[in-house]
Amino acid sequence: MKGRLMFASVLCLDINKNSKPLLMSNTVVTLPSASLVHAGRIVGGCEAVPHSRPYMVFLERIMEDGKTKYCGGFLLSEDFMMTAAHCQAEKYTAWVGVHDTSTRDSDKSVQKTSIKEAFPHQNFNSSNYINDIMILKFSSKVKINQVVETISLADQDAGSLPSSCSVSGWGVTSWNNQYITNILKEVNVTVINDDVNNCSKMKFYCSKDKTGPGQGDSGGPLVCDGKAYGVVSTLFKKPYSNEIPLALYTMIPEYKEWINSVINEA
Numbered sequence: 001m002k003g004r005l006m007f008a009s010v011l012c013l014d015i016n017k018n019s020k021p022l023l024m025s026n027t028v029v030t031l032p033s034a035s036l037v038h039a040g041r042i043v044g045g046c047e048a049v050p051h052s053r054p055y056m057v058f059l060e061r062i063m064e065d066g067k068t069k070y071c072g073g074f075l076l077s078e079d080f081m082m083t084a085a086h087c088q089a090e091k092y093t094a095w096v097g098v099h100d101t102s103t104r105d106s107d108k109s110v111q112k113t114s115i116k117e118a119f120p121h122q123n124f125n126s127s128n129y130i131n132d133i134m135i136l137k138f139s140s141k142v143k144i145n146q147v148v149e150t151i152s153l154a155d156q157d158a159g160s161l162p163s164s165c166s167v168s169g170w171g172v173t174s175w176n177n178q179y180i181t182n183i184l185k186e187v188n189v190t191v192i193n194d195d196v197n198n199c200s201k202m203k204f205y206c207s208k209d210k211t212g213p214g215q216g217d218s219g220g221p222l223v224c225d226g227k228a229y230g231v232v233s234t235l236f237k238k239p240y241s242n243e244i245p246l247a248l249y250t251m252i253p254e255y256k257e258w259i260n261s262v263i264n265e266a
Contacts, residue, residue, distance in 0.1 A: 045168075045187030050099040051109075053168050055151035055228075056184060057081050058098045059136075059219060061089035072169040072220030074228060075150045078141040080263055083219030084231050084250070085124035085134040092118070092136060097147040101170055102182040109147050114139040119262045121255070130202050132233040133250045134219075135262050154227040156253045161191045162224030165207070167232055169217030189213075189247065191224070197236065197246060203255075204248040205230045213247050222249040229253070 057073035059081075073083035073094065081094060092115035095104050104110045116139040121131040142148060154162065168186040189207040193199075199206040205222060213220070213232045222230030230249025237245040252259075 045185040048099070048168055048184045048186040050184075051097070051147040053184065053186070053223075054097070054147050054149035056096075056098070056168060056220065057083070058095040058101055058104065058170060059083055059087065060093040060095070061087060062091040064090050070170065071218045072171075072232065073136070074221040075142070075148070076135070076153070076263070077150055078144060079138055080266070081136050081138070082221075082228075082231060082259075083134050083136060084233055085120040085132045086126065086129065086233070087134065087219045088118065088120055091115075094136065094138065094142075096142050097145075099184050100182050111142050111148060113142060117266065119266065121258065128202070129234045129248065131250070133231050133252075133255055133258075135259065135266075137266050151221060151223070152227045153256065153259070154224070154229040154253050155256065161193065162205070162222075162229045163191075165189050165191055165222055165224040165229070167213045167217065167220060167222055169213065169220045169232070171213065171217035187213075189222070191222075191229075194246065199248065200251075203251045204233065205251055206249070207247045208244055209247075210244055 055074045057075055059071045059073045061069045061071060063069060069089070071083055071087035073081045073087075075081050075096060094113050094115060095101075095110055096113075097110045098104050098107070100107070104112070115136045117137045118134060119136070120134040124131045124133075144150070166186055166188050168184055170181055170184060187209075189209050191205050191207055194206045194208075197206065213235075217232050220232045221228040222232065229252055231252065233248045233250050235245040235247055237243060
């Protein structure tokens with residue numbers, strides 16, 4: 001980062017309860033033994049220090065039926081951002097430099113741009129969310145400054161799990177809440193070994209915490225040791241179970257060759 005030191009660890013000092021009555025989608029894909037739900041809420045987290053995560057992108061999506069939905073994302077360069085492939089839409093608007101989405105039209109530090117072209121992974125599977133990664137190219141360059149900055153992508157992890165991880169987003173803030181928050185939230189998560197669910201074989205990092213991402217945070221980064229290691233993808237939970245959901249994050253190191261190819265050829 002240029003002249004900016006950011007930490008993945010989150011210390012919650014105050015919870016901002018300001019929320020916006022905007023319903024999120026609740027798409028559920030039922031599997032024989034479990035359900036996969038679009039991830040998107042920062043559950044049990046706290047308000048991020050304004051602009052402490054300058055790589056975050058608020059992504060507005062217009063769907064085929066004309067409805068407006070939202071995802072998160074993160075800045076790769078002046079021209080590109082990354083998000084989840086299940087965040088595909090007919091039309092997009094990206095907002096950078098955002099902390100409070102309710103003031104994004106009046107806040108002079110916020111930049112708005114449309115999307116020129118979308119590059120979802122060609123092998124994305126909407127049933128099991130494998131290859132849930134997408135690159136979006138901006139119609140016009142965003143300006144890098146004190147509140148807008150890129151984040152570095154992690155390289156191959158040599159078989160070891162990342163540590164000191166966190167996620168952030170504008171999703172809903174409790175398991176029973178259907179409304180997104182205006183304020184950027186953040187929370188710590190612990191990446192775990194999960195051979196039962198074959199996380200690594202499916203190119204996912206996994207976490208299982210009482211707090212973490214859920215609906216509305218899809219596409220945001222899993223940040224570990226100052227780098228983006230994963231893309232917030234899905235929640236995995238057995239039907240009618242009270243178990244804590246397993247959060248899945250697409251492994252960025254496994255897609256570095258694809259990422260470089262897309263950007264170089266776009």
